[in-house]
Amino acid sequence: MEWEVVIGLETHAELATRTKLWCDCSTEFGAAPNTHTCPICVGMPGVLPVLNRKAFELALRVAFAFKCKVPPRTFFDRKNYYYPDLPKNYQISQNYCNTGTEGHIDIPVNGGSKRVRIHNVHLEEDAGKNIHPERSDADYSLVDLNRAGVPLLEIVTEPDMRGPEEAQAFMETMRRALLYTEVSECHMEQGHLRFEASISLRAPGAAEYGARVEIKNVNSMKAVTSAIEYEIKRQTRILNEGGKVARETRLWDDAAGATGRMRSKEEAQDYRYFPEPDLIPVTIDDEMRARVMAAVPELPLARKRRFIEAFGLPEYDAGVISDDRRTADFFEEALKTYDNPKAVGNWIMNAMLREMKQRGIGIVELKPKPAQVAALAKIASSDRINSPAAQKVFTIMMDTGDDPEEIIRREGLEQTSDSGDILPLVSKAIADNPKAVADFKSGKASAVKFLMGQVMRMARGKANPQVAEKIIQEELGKM
Numbered sequence: 368m369e370w371e372v373v374i375g376l377e378t379h380a381e382l383a384t385r386t387k388l389w390c391d392c393s394t395e396f397g398a399a400p401n402t403h404t405c406p407i408c409v410g411m412p413g414v415l416p417v418l419n420r421k422a423f424e425l426a427l428r429v430a431f432a433f434k435c436k437v438p439p440r441t442f443f444d445r446k447n448y449y450y451p452d453l454p455k456n457y458q459i460s461q462n463y464c465n466t467g468t469e470g471h472i473d474i475p476v477n478g479g480s481k482r483v484r485i486h487n488v489h490l491e492e493d494a495g496k497n498i499h500p501e502r503s504d505a506d507y508s509l510v511d512l513n514r515a516g517v518p519l520l521e522i523v524t525e526p527d528m529r530g531p532e533e534a535q536a537f538m539e540t541m542r543r544a545l546l547y548t549e550v551s552e553c554h555m556e557q558g559h560l561r562f563e564a565s566i567s568l569r570a571p572g573a574a575e576y577g578a579r580v581e582i583k584n585v586n587s588m589k590a591v592t593s594a595i596e597y598e599i600k601r602q603t604r605i606l607n608e609g610g611k612v613a614r615e616t617r618l619w620d621d622a623a624g625a626t627g628r629m630r631s632k633e634e635a636q637d638y639r640y641f642p643e644p645d646l647i648p649v650t651i652d653d654e655m656r657a658r659v660m661a662a663v664p665e666l667p668l669a670r671k672r673r674f675i676e677a678f679g680l681p682e683y684d685a686g687v688i689s690d691d692r693r694t695a696d697f698f699e700e701a702l703k704t705y706d707n708p709k710a711v712g713n714w715i716m717n718a719m720l721r722e723m724k725q726r727g728i729g730i731v732e733l734k735p736k737p738a739q740v741a742a743l744a745k746i747a748s749s750d751r752i753n754s755p756a757a758q759k760v761f762t763i764m765m766d767t768g769d770d771p772e773e774i775i776r777r778e779g780l781e782q783t784s785d786s787g788d789i790l791p792l793v794s795k796a797i798a799d800n801p802k803a804v805a806d807f808k809s810g811k812a813s814a815v816k817f818l819m820g821q822v823m824r825m826a827r828g829k830a831n832p833q834v835a836e837k838i839i840q841e842e843l844g845k846m
Contacts, residue, residue, distance in 0.1 A: 368607055370568035372599055373576055374528035376591075378541050379561040380520045380551040381493060382425045387516035388492045389416030389459070394518075396557045400498075400511040408516035410455035415645050422518035423466075423649060425550040426490040427659045429520060430467025432548050432666060433485050437467050437656070442648040443490075447639045451510050452495035460491035460521075462640040472544065473668050474536040480668065483537055484525035493519040496558075514558070520550065526565065526576060531595045538562055538588045543667045547692045555587055562591045566598045568606060577602075578612040582626060585619045594619040598626055670695055678708035687716050693730040694720070697737050704741035707748065714744045718761050726765070734768030735761075743771040750831050756780040781829070789822070789830050793838045796821035807843050815839055 387394055390407040407414045430437050444462045470485035495512040499505075522541070528534050542560060545551045553560045562585060567577035580602070582594045602612050617626040665673070667689050674685035674695075689695045694715065701711045719740060723733065743764065747757040752775060760774045767774075775781055796818050797804060807814035815836065822835045 369571065370577075370603055370606060371571050371573070372530050373526045373567045373569060374530070374534050374595060375524050375526040375565045375579075376528070376534060376537055377524070377563045377565075378520075378522040378538075378545075379493075379563070380522070380545050380553065381559045382422050382518040382520055383549065383551050384419055384422050384425070384518055386419060388419050388422050388490075388518040389516055392516065396554075396559075398513055400509070401513060403513040404515070409512055410515075416459065418646060418649065419518060423490060424655070424659050425518075426466045426488065426520050427651065427655070428548055428662055429522065429545070429550055430470065430488045431656075431660050432544065432663045433467065433470035433472055433488065433522075435467025435470030435485060435488055437651060438464060439652075440464070440648050440650050441466060443643040443646045444640045445643050446491075448637075450494060450497075451508070452497050452512070452515065454495070454512060454515065458492060458494065459643050459646070461489035462638075463642070465489040472537070472540060472666075474533065474540045475668060476533060476536060481527075481533065481536075483527045486523045486525050488520065488522050491519050491521060493517040526567070526579075531592045531599075534564060534595055535588060535592050538591065540668065542588075543690065547664050547667055548662075549692075561586070562588065564591055564595050564598075566595055566602070568599070568602045568612070577606075578614040580612065580614070580626075581616045582619055583616055583629065586621075590619055590621055593621075593624065594626060597624065601626065664692060667692075667695075674708075678702075678712075680708055680712055684709075684712050684716060687720075688712055691730070697730060697733075697740075700737035701741035701744075704738040705745040707744065710744045710748050711741055714740055714747075714761070718758070722762070722765050734766070735764040736768075739764060739768075739770055746771055746775070750833075751775070752780050753832060779829075789826070789835050789838055790842075792822045792825045792830065793818070793835065793842055795825065796839075797842055804843065815843070818843075 381394070384394055386392060387408055390405050392405050392408055393403045395403065407416060427437065441461065441464045443459050446458045446460045446462065447456065448458070449456050465487040467488040468486065470488065471482050472485060473480045473482050493514050493516065495510055495515040498509040498511060500507070524537070528537060542553050545553050545560070551559055555561070563581060563583055564585070565579050565581045567579045569575065569577040580598060582591070582598065585591045585594055598617075605612050613631070615631050616629045618629045619626055671685045671689040674680045674689055675682060678685075680688070688698050698712060698715055701715070702708060705711055719733070719735075723730065743757065743760055746752060747754070752760065756775075759778070760771050760780065763769065763774050763778070764771060800818065800821065803814045803817050818839050819832065819836055822830055822839070823832070826835075
């Protein structure tokens with residue numbers, strides 16, 4: 368029997384703050400174990416947490432970006448459970464009053480888009496990290512609490528995805544959205560961004576969901592997709608054999624390519640939530656709403672659509688340029704100087720991004736300004752310089768940040784379209800190459816290209832190729 372796949376995802380994003388959620392300890396990645404800690408983040412008795420304002424406003428920014436309902440007042444709760452990397456034996460989170468609820472995010476699917484509903488967005492503290500020795504005979508594990516207390520944003524979807532492809536599209540879209548809103552650096556290899564999938568199967572057309580299995584311990588988008596694919600096969604086999612899928616939490620073993628049982632799935636009451644007594648509620652007043660909403664950018668998929676509709680860009684070009692917020696900002700700023708989206712876009716995609724990749728730099732380190740790239744695009748679209756010269760100008764711009772006009776003048780790169788300057792060169796090329804003339808008369812089109820090369824060599828690349836070719840054709844036609 369075929370079964371309908373139902374998938375929901377939880378996104379865990381560490382927020383881009385310099386300090387932790389309740390204290391002044393650094394959030395910098397890679398420090399020696401247990402050096403970014405204090406009595407607050409290691410859970411000593413008698414300490415009091417103080418909310419990091421920036422972390423809260425970054426969480427609020429995400430809620431507004433996903434069109435969530437944001438309450439006028441919110442508060443934090445204690446989520447009670449024990450793990451070695453959670454020194455207080457409880458986690459400060461939000462259960463009864465989330466930062467945002469009932470939002471949505473659009474993802475690209477089959478050439479169109481699909482809306483995935485966001486159940487809630489909430490802020491909590493991250494736990495530490497268990498370090499297990501690789502020796503098979505080791506009888507201990509170590510705990511690094513540097514990560515304990517780092518602000519963590521959790522984004523929980525409704526079960527709206529229907530296959531691994533949609534889950535992959537969601538993860539990629541979510542990562543771009545978090546980068547666009549500048550709330551997280553999203554380095555998955557550093558644990559900044561993690562996804563957990565919940566998968567269930569049900570009979571086609573059924574209203575009730577099947578037993579939900581949550582997959583943890585996945586450290587990449589590829590691993591999440593692989594875990595979903597495996598779990599679909601596992602649950603299908605169980606159901607087709609007449610069995611029942613257990614509602615549980617399972618771990619993904621990347622080396623084995625399989626999931627394994629971790630524990631039965633907890634219900635909310637198992638955590639014994641109650642309002643956090645050491646933190647006062649947060650009032651989200653009109654001033655805070657207006658200030659945070661002003662920092663919410665247009666999200667990448669919406670921006671891509673606008674680039675296609677407003678600027679007439681091909682879908683591929685619009686996707687490349689809108690993929691990174693700073694690149695998209697650069698593009699729109701450049702259009703203020705030269706209103707030719709296709710020409711400006713080509714220079715950004717084919718020259719600027721290529722040079723940045725080769726030099727290993729980001730757009731922040733880029734020397735040419737948007738107006739300068741636009742000016743070069745405008746010059747290159749005219750007959751003033753040829754394509755090799757334009758590429759040379761851009762390379763110099765990348766090295767120096769000089770204006771293209773200055774470089775063209777300094778390097779003597781401006782080409783001539785004056786037939787009076789080009790005709791003598793054509794006449795000499797024809798006179799010096801009688802074989803090419805004979806080849807032309809015998810119908811060999813390559814003869815014109817050969818003569819073009821001779822003219823361009825004598826002109827040191829400064830002759831307009833279109834004008835030169837026209838004169839060559841005219842002179843040969845007279846013979």
